[in-house]
Amino acid sequence: MQLPIWQPFINEWYTFALFFMFIFILIGISEVARSMLQWSPESSRKLVHLIVGTLVSACPFIFKSNIPPVVLAGIFIFVNALALKTERFKGMHSTDRFSYGTVYFPIAFLILALFWWEKPITLILSMLIMTFSDTIAAVIGERTPQPRNFRIWDDIKSVEGCLGMFLSSFLIIYIGTDLFAWLFGAAFFIPLPVLIGTSGFVAMIVTLSEAVSSRGSDNFSVPIMAALSYDLFLINYTHGTLNHLLIWAIVSAIVFYGAYKFKSLSESGILSAYVMGIIIFGTGGFIWIVPILTFFVLSSTLSKLPKTENILQKGSRRDIIQVLANGGAATIISVINFYSPNDQLFILYLAAIAAATADTWASEIGLLSPWDPIHITKLKSVIKGTSGGISLLGTLGSVLGATVIGITGVQLGLPASLLGIIIFTGTAGGLVDSVLGGSIQATFQCTECNNITEKRKHCNLPSMHVSGLYIVDNDMVNFLNTISGIIIVLILV
Secondary structure, eight states: OOOOSOOSSSSHHHHHHHHHHHHHHHHHHHHHHHHTSOOOHHHHHHHHHHHHHHHHHTHHHHOSSSHHHHHHHHHHHHHHHHHHHHTOOHHHHOOSSOOOHHHHHHHHHHHHHHHSTTOHHHHHHHHHIIIIIHHHHHHHHHHOSSOOEEESSSSEEEHHHHHHHHHHHHHHHHHHHHHHHHHHTOOOOOOHHHHHHHHHHHHHHHHHHHHTOOTTTHHHHHHHHHHHHHHHHHHHHHHTOHHHHHHHHHHHHHHHHHHHHTTSBOHHHHHHHHHHHHHHHHHHOHHHHHHHHHHHHHHHHHHTSOOOOOTTOOOSSBOHHHHHHHHHHHHHHHHHHHHSOOHHHHHHHHHHHHHHHHHHHHHHHHTTOSSOOEETTTOSBOOTTOTTEEOHHHHHHHHHHHHHHHHHHHHTTOOGGGHHHHHHHHHHHHHHHHHHHHHTBOEEEOTTTOOEESOSEETTEEOEEEESBTTOOHHHHHHHHHHHHHHHHHHHO
16 A cells, blocks of 8 residues: 555654644634634534544554554543543533543544554544544434434433434445545455445444443444454455354344343343454354353353342343453453464453353352352351352352353363363452452442442432442452453463
């Protein structure tokens, strides 16, 4: 490819300085528009979003290396975070709702500039989708007289806005792929059916990502998922596995919809699990999807077994945070393996899933015990469901869960000699979860019903903090549990 196409200065850092100055001038204009022209905060924010997004999308046309764009992104991560904290430059970030979008935006661009700089078409298309499709979706949602609204988090989304997101993303990929390939002199050709399929696939993924976002997190998830899904489709097409990916997209939609009807997943849970499943299958194929699907199906089944009610009110219907907490680390490993294949990564992948399975099965099976568990750090009897509580039956459930994942891995190609390590890793991860849950995890008390809970909000009211670190909830502990599984394997193997 011919890079860059246009250089305003011989020295790239002069261009960097020009970018920097222009963005700050733009921020100043947005402040003037908000304070003197009486623009709404949302309107001034959209102005900044559109112009800055277009500007950074053009970076591959202008810069030879990714160092200036990376530095620029790093500076504005800090600047935007400081502005948000100090409530400065409200024309840049203020909306009708609190949002971290101005911080997520440069973080997303930083990641794209670091890992997709050698794929400038992917980078540009991803940023253009974030810049224009997200804005179009918001405008359509606001201007529709009687929108069909839905709420997944605190943010209200609309069906009409999602449709606008899908169609505009589709057009950006459809038109932009050939256009930018021609501009960069790229020597590749995509047949029309594949181009249509790519556009639809990317549009679907980014629309789902935007739908489950909250507080501006779509400024991160949409461009990253656009880049990843664009690569997934085209690379699977190149490798001749595209039909498998499309079949899985259809089959998994049925599977996860069934889980939703079975009340194993919430609305955000089903959408996030669907996207996660497509990523894992697209990056690793059948071998990589089976372990996490085994975890999901069997764990969901266990959660429906009749048990004695516990007062912690954890709930069995998983939302997006719980899905990411249990499967996020494994998904990241599958993506890393996709771009940089390594047989050792499959072991780490199994370790993360084994740890999640061991912890989940320990909790679900432990509730069947006729005796109360023992707190792992306080060494005293506690009620069932208490984080940090362990029982003989729960421990056996933990070992069983890790064993199931280990045996599944062996059937898929894991050396039998590593089965014991996966079982040990999963069980140890479950114990780490108990230690963290019993020491630093936050617990709360409902101000309405007085029940002890792990939820910051109960009975539609804020709960009172009782113990542990406020920021450490059960989902964070579950995520740390999967990370501990990975670390243990790295030490042992």
